[in-house]
Each structure stands twice: as structure tokens, then as C-alpha cells.
Amino acid sequence: xxxxxxxxxxxxxxxxxxxxxxxxxxxxxxxxxxxxxxxxxxxxxxxxxxxxxxxxxxxxxxxxxxxxxxxxxxxxxxxxxxxxxxxxxxxxxxxxxxxxxxxxxxxxxxxxxxxxxxxx
Amino acid sequence: xxxxxxxxxxxxxxxxxxxxxxxxxxxxxxxxxxxxxxxxxxxxxxxxxxxxxxxxxxxxxxxxxxxxxxxxxxxxxxxxxxxxxxxxxxxxxxxxxxxxxxxxxxxxx
Numbered sequence: 001x002x003x004x005x006x007x008x009x010x011x012x013x014x015x016x017x018x019x020x021x022x023x024x025x026x027x028x029x030x031x032x033x034x035x036x037x038x039x040x041x042x043x044x045x046x047x048x049x050x051x052x053x054x055x056x057x058x059x060x061x062x063x064x065x066x067x068x069x070x071x072x073x074x075x076x077x078x079x080x081x082x083x084x085x086x087x088x089x090x091x092x093x094x095x096x097x098x099x100x101x102x103x104x105x106x107x108x109x110x111x112x113x114x115x116x117x118x119x120x
Numbered sequence: 121x122x123x124x125x126x127x128x129x130x131x132x133x134x135x136x137x138x139x140x141x142x143x144x145x146x147x148x149x150x151x152x153x154x155x156x157x158x159x160x161x162x163x164x165x166x167x168x169x170x171x172x173x174x175x176x177x178x179x180x181x182x183x184x185x186x187x188x189x190x191x192x193x194x195x196x197x198x199x200x201x202x203x204x205x206x207x208x209x210x211x212x213x214x215x216x217x218x219x220x221x222x223x224x225x226x227x228x229x
Contacts, residue, residue, distance in 0.1 A: 023196050024194045024195070024196065025192075025193070025194045025195070025196055025201050028192040028193065028194045028201070029194050031189075031192050032191050032192060032194070034188070035188040035189055035191065038184075038188045039184045039185055039188055042180070042183075042184045043180065043181060043184045046137070046138075046141070046176075046177065046180045046181075046184075047177075049141055049145075050141065050173050050176070050177055053141070053144055053145050053148050053165070053169075053173060054164070054165065054170075054173065055162060055164065055165070068177075071181065072181070072184070075181060075184075075185050076185070079185050079191065080191055086191075086193045086194065086195055086198065087191040087192070087193060087194060088194070089194075113145065116145065116149075117145050117148050117149055117152070118152065118162070
């Protein structure tokens with residue numbers, strides 16, 4: 001089995017000033033993106049369960065989902081210390097990435113919890 | 121302390137949050153059966169259930185933000201990203217790559 005070497009993999013970005021080529025540690029970029037994805041997926045599921053228990057139907061539930069995602073964006077920004085630069089390429093990765101990705105999980109657990117609590 | 125993958129770690133805070141949510145769900149089911157007896161409409165769970173749900177939401181949010189791990193710096197020149205060892209597969213190292221487009225900086229730390 002090939003040994004997994006520990007050196008970081010650099011990746012070049014396009015130069016934005018004279019003689020300035022910025023690179024990023026791609027391995028850490030992936031790790032940070034994974035962390036955001038896990039956090040948002042987990043909170044989508046929890047938000048779905050809460051929406052089902054509260055008995056939301058229709059548009060109110062989706063508004064609740066966007067509210068939970070917005071709070072998560074603030075939480076993730078606080079986790080990064082409100083400075084995107086050492087950890088991410090741009091602010092969009094923290095604030096908007098994966099915003100809609102958890103929507104299907106949310107709806108699944110929303111209907112599941114609603115059925116469990118209000119119908120059966 | 122062994123290092124586990126983020127999805128394999130469980131925290132006390134997260135478990136507590138999920139327990140609060142389950143208890144709130146059970147209370148709401150009981151409340152609904154009570155409403156069926158008195159034949160009223162369900163307009164919302166009682167206030168203590170709402171408080172419990174908010175507390176569960178806050179605890180789960182805390183767990184969602186802290187359990188997966190800390191953010192790692194992506195800057196190549198920061199102190200914790202120093203390359204301190206060569207790869208072990210020296211026979212497979214390639215030197216004819218785009219790194220030659222970098223400006224030369226003789227700057228030994």
C-alpha cells in the first residue's frame with residue numbers, strides 16, 4: 001500500500017498583481033470545505049425535525065430552513081474569526097456554499113417528524 | 121487521544137440537544153392526544169415545549185460548529201504549514217512542473 005506522504009499539495013492561482021502568484025494549501029482547503037458541509041448538513045436535519053415538531057406546513061417551513069441556514073452562516077463566520085482570509089478563498093465559501101444543499105434532507109426529516117408527531 | 125474523522129466523533133452537547141428534541145417531540149404527541157379529547161385545533165405546542173425546542177436548537181448548533189474540527193490555515197507561508205519533511209517516495213518525485221513559474225526567493229527560515 002503506497003504511503004500517504006504528509007507534504008502539502010500546492011495549487012497555483014492566477015496572478016493578480018505583478019510577479020505575485022498566490023498558492024493555497026489544497027489539502028487544508030478541502031478540509032475546511034468538508035467541515036462547512038458537515039455542519040450545514042447536520043443543522044438541516046435538526047432544523048427539519050424541529051419544523052416537523054412545531055407543525056409548520058407550506059411556506060413557513062421553508063422560511064424556517066433559510067432562517068436556520070442564515071444563523072449557521074453567522075456561526076461559521078464567527079468560527080473563522082470573521083476573517084475569511086487565512087481559511088478560505090472568498091467569503092462566498094463561508095456564507096453561501098451549501099446553502100441549498102441541505103434542503104432535501106430538511107424536507108425529508110420535516111415530513112418524517114411531522115408524520116410522527118401530528119399524524120400517528 | 122486518537123484522532124477520529126469528523127463524522128465519527130460524538131459530543132455530549134450534541135447528544136443532549138437530540139435528547140431535548142426527542143423529549144419535546146414526545147411532549148407534543150401527548151399534548152395532541154390531550155387536544156383530541158377536548159376536540160380542539162392544534163395551533164402550536166405549549167410554551168414550555170417551544171422553550172425546549174429552542175434550547176435543543178442552540179445545543180445542536182453548538183455541536184454542529186465545534187465537533188467537525190477547527191479550520192486550518194490555507195496560506196502556504198504560515199507557521200503551521202511549513203514543509204518540514206521530504207516525501208518518502210523519493211523515486212517518484214517530479215521536478216518538471218509549473219513550480220518553475222514561481223519567482224525565485226532565497227529566503228531560508
